[in-house]
Amino acid sequence: MLTGEDQEDQETVDKYLVVSSKRNCSKIAPQLQEELNFIKHSHVDI
Numbered sequence: 001m002l003t004g005e006d007q008e009d010q011e012t013v014d015k016y017l018v019v020s021s022k023r024n025c026s027k028i029a030p031q032l033q034e035e036l037n038f039i040k041h042s043h044v045d046i
Contacts, residue, residue: 015039 019035 012039 016036016039019039020032
């Protein structure tokens with residue numbers, strides 16, 4: 001069973017996977033990393 005924090009972490013991963021799959025055909029690794037960092041920072045601030 002996931003705790004609330006684990007659940008939030010999983011949601012962050014899910015968001016990143018959606019972003020990465022959308023960007024996959026263009027293969028912009030730096031852009032993906034920026035978006036992952038943005039998601040992580042947003043997650044911490046919430």
